[in-house]
Amino acid sequence: MQQKGKPRSNQARTEATRSALLSAARKLFSDKGYAETSTPEIVEAAGVTRGALYHHFEDKLALFRSVVREEYIAVADEITASVKAEPDSAVDALRQGSRGYLQAMSDKGRVRIMLLDGPAVVGQVELDKIDRETSADTLRLGLAEAMETQQIKHLPINALTVQLSALFDRAALAVSEGDDPEDHLEILDAFFASLT
């Protein structure tokens, strides 16, 4: 029977520690918010020491950024999965995507990290960058193509992308506070219809 001195490769150690930190941090940031979560709390929940945290992450902010990025990736995956391979039209794709997004955001912790603390802590500019990287800029590209193929009106593409995201985000926020998703989807559909 092996004592506590388990031999593990450095790579395995790093992966285990980083993963434990990210997981513990995600839960605490979700539950209490970034500012109200202390690094001592995080490391205790993760079963490591602050030394480990500051070895793997530059600071508390860098840890939060990593958590945010993981959330963005997870959401992008869920949306992709929710949209059928071949939507009937660009608007149909938007409709499916908006439902997928609201579904993916039906987690209060996720809303807090991505829509409340995220903009304030890491800034909207960097958040947009993360979004583009993790979502492969799907929304913008989809809209651009829909414009080129005359499926929707020609409008300023950047502004349109930004504002559509805003609609999705605030809908998710409202739903997380108890609003009926269907009400918000109805407004979204009305907007999509106006694009044709």
Added chain:
Amino acid sequence: MQQKGKPRSNQARTEATRSALLSAARKLFSDKGYAETSTPEIVEAAGVTRGALYHHFEDKLALFRSVVREEYIAVADEITASVKAEPDSAVDALRQGSRGYLQAMSDKGRVRIMLLDGPAVVGQVELDKIDRETSADTLRLGLAEAMETQQIKHLPINALTVQLSALFDRAALAVSEGDDPEDHLEILDAFFASLT
């Protein structure tokens, strides 16, 4: 020539101190954000001591809330002033209001306080409450009336109000980051048109 022992009524003292604190706090919160602004900094800028701050405000958060409320009031006033007494239609009122809002939010500090730190620090729910109180819920009431008078489609009023606000907010945010206001106003107009 009066020495330093000026006699002032308690009311005057309170007003002067509170005002100095709010003004200094507003500038610092605008420039550096809530978390990065310390109470020692605030009181130094205001020319008072931390004792005065904690005498007039329960804590740093309460001071921030007061700053936020003042901003909401200022913005509501600017919007009201920007909308002509008798708009031609409900949609026309929306158009004017949206321009007034973007104008009022053309201050990066204001955007930071109201749209970035605000939601994260005081929470979206309480922010919405402040908004309703300070704006007299103008947007919602205007939309409700426009629906009754058949000027715009019948849609879930709460969700519509929330999402319209979202469009305004994100447009203001994007403009504060350098986007062209006209691009965003064009999208807003398209959305307004979709309501008729």
Added chain:
DNA sequence: CTTACTACATACAGACTGTATGTATCATGA
């Protein structure tokens, strides 16, 4: 098997928040 490097653990300095307590100024009733 030695040497270097990685992955931590521990200790510490500086700063910040909120509170407790002390003091000066103002309001008030006799």
Added chain:
DNA sequence: TCATGATACATACAGTCTGTATGTAGTAAG
């Protein structure tokens, strides 16, 4: 007008947090 109480602060302190510096154990490499 003078004592008494209330208000508006000022100062000191306790507890906590962040980031860094330094020390150590486990791992990789020759």
